[in-house]
Amino acid sequence: MKTEELLNEILQVKIFIKKHNPTIGILTEEILRKFLSTYLPKGVAVKQGFIIDETGNMSKQIDIIIYDNQFFAPLYRVNDIVIVPNIAVLDIVEVKTTVNSKSAFHDIIRYFYSVSKVLDYRTKKRLFIYNSATTFKLNEYFHNFNHTGEYQMFDNDTFYHLPDTITGIRSSYHLGKNYINFESDMMGYTSYNYLDDTNKDISSLEIFFKSIYERVFEYNLSKTNKEFRNNTSFEIKNEKNLKNISVIELFNM
Template sequence: MSNYFEFVSQELLIKLAQVKSYITKHNPTIGVLTEEILRGFLKDHLPQLVSVEQGFIINDKGELSKQCDILIYDSQLFAPLYRVNDIVVVPSESVLAVIEVKTTINKNIFHKVIDYFKSFDYLPNAKTYLFIFNSNSIEKIGDYFHSYEHKGSYQLFDHDTYQYLPDEITGINESFHLCKDSVITNTDMIGYSSWFYEDSKGSEINALQHFYSSIRRVVDSYIEKNYRSVNFKEKNDYRDLKLKSIFAIELFDM
């Protein structure tokens, strides 16, 4: 299974390279096609009880969200409220996950992503993800968090602002998968951690596998709760894997 996700990771990056070889001077189009590459992967690998599309979310007050690169929602119990071509508008109660997709990342883009996720404060039951194809290093991502300019004189995240950050951040080419976590060092902190494992054959569990396993757990938990039926059993029990290392980003005191 580890080798499979390594092959798929390389396939996704190759598809992106093919896009950029033909479309070299139009970043919006590259971004759209990048999103489609990841949507295609998720459509191929997730149960058909959920749909994977792009579009908007409308809450119970009638407020419309910003456009979402990828929405994973229950399309059996909730038909889209509106559809035009490949773009849907869905009710907030149908949404399981929101994924923001980036071809590359830098400080400015990352800070805009933080602001973007603030607008989804009415989705307490949906998980949020940032997926980066060609990411800077995990250390750089930490720097981007710490250079974010907050309103007011207190220039740190806190419990209120932390809840609006993406739940998980995946960098494919750098192969890291950050999750919100408590970080225990000399002091007890809140932030993100990325755990690096290898299987019994010594193959690393790469970022795409972590990302997919997380999405799949969200979907299967929802299906089990609402449909009383789930067929997926995760083949990679993390208790049977060897932990190689942990990287942590500390944001604020507990």
């Protein structure tokens, strides 16, 4: 699988550069950008840089920006760093090598709060973590987050600013924002985890890539009148082998 090649590249970085986390982080970002740029459908570019809205507000630096380069050009470019208008952006990805503490995760929440204020409402926000805390720990981190103001719970407004997907490679999961209907009606995240034929975790990396691929494919499809959806299906092998479902409940509906 192509995603196995990507995982092996990231593993090689971890082996050869063991004690310099900033370098590992930069290389992980570059490997992921290169992979997405190579294997995503045409019509989009995969860069790093900044996003600007119609009033001139600029985001913090973003690790991966996936934008329509067929109808939009960067407003500014230096090598692989671009500034692009928010209406051109399909997805953004914040890449982290390791997130295993409450403070680190809370910094990420604040980062997404800041960036999402500049994004177009249609842009998907994604968090990609190579070494991640378990979903049990993430649940704890979410509920320990210090909100501004007196109200110390998530609600519809604050939930909007959170990443739409959270992918952990080690602990394997791909959490997506969802309506959760178990004992009560909640909003939060769910992750459907699968096993392959050898009883190993199917890659959350595959699910991550599939979700972005489908996003770009649907976007491209919306720009054409051609009916070719049935001839270009994209499936994950062995998706039927459901292992478990992880849930993070954030607030009542």
